[in-house]
Amino acid sequence: MTRREWRLPAALILLSLVPVIAGAARVTELGTGPEVTAGNARFVADPVPVVLHIVGAVVYSILGAFQFVPSLRRHRWHRRAGRILVPCGLTVALSGLWMTFAYDLPAHDHGVLTWIRLFFGSAMALSILLGLAAALRRDFTRHRAWMARGYAIGLGAGTQAFTLAPYMVATGEQPGANARAGLMLLAWLVNLAVAEWFLRRRARPRQARRPLVVAG
Template identity: 80%
Template sequence: MTMREWRLPAALILLGLVPMIAGAARLTELGTGPEVTPANARFVADPLPVVLHIVGAVVYTILGAFQFVPSLRRHRWHRRAGRVLVPCGLTVAFSGLWMAVAYDLPAHDNDVLAGLRLLFGSAMAASIVLGLAAVLRRDIAAHRGWMARGYAIGLGAGTQAFTHAPYLLATGEQPDGNLRAGLVAAGWLINLAVAEWYLRRPSRTPLAGPARRPRAGAR
């Protein structure tokens, strides 16, 4: 890859760094037999969905970032990586839905946020399935679009760290209720908007060769 091609995957991985660090801390906590608190009780009582979610999300975030590199999309690596990314992405989506249904609501959440998690988790799973169906029928443009949208939703936790930051800095407290639901939704919507811009922007790929001038006298 050229240095220019490195920029996008590096930016995507950096965006996912905060949730990846938080996820690693959660796994470490669960692996050390933690004291049960209101903040971790649901994870200690039923750790499987959160473990699947964190592990799947780390692989999906890092490996998925490199699927946006044009030079790699022209090699077999893209297809091989996709065979890992599809199950990882579905694991992230379905484990997120599992947690939304099975876990009690945390103190700062409400039913609106629970509904949004079900909505966007379902949208992520649907995007990945539609992307897989598109590539199987050789519709590469549709495949690229649906996979980009699924990745954008999957990377929502990274953007949500930034949508929450101004409130945290101003008040020193976590937002709650409908405000928190709005800030979480904003993270997903911002990512989807950027994904749509990325998909619709004019291509900068150079033409295969210079245009030929017509010969003198040609009509």
């Protein structure tokens, strides 16, 4: 293994830290019998979907980052980790859809954002299932592509911290419903764009990526 091949997994883990820490804090809060407030009432009343979502997301985001290490993909570890990641990823996607339907969401989470969440939750689940189907057919090129797309969607919460935070710093207030929806959508689109760039870069022939050497 080389240091270079660990750069991407390290970056992905760092991107995951914000939602992982926030999720751990939420689970800890729910486990200590918190005072019910407007912000946590829905979670206290029905903690199952949010706990499933957080636990699945922590495993999926951290363990999934190691699937991008080339040397590990050549070992059985990749397949064994995949057997954990597929159910965890589906848990994240389906529990996200569950929360969207079941919880009495705040006003800023209704409207357009509801449809955006439904779309990306469904797209994440579909990407994982298509990736699994491709692996079973031993079509590993499509397997990697669909799994990368599913992972990119799953990491949306990490990128959303970087799209929402500048707005709040600049304005000194929480974004309204439309601004929040737009900034969260932007995060998912950025992740998918980076995933597609990564996939196309890897698809280029090795020869094309070698620097041109001109004899002197």
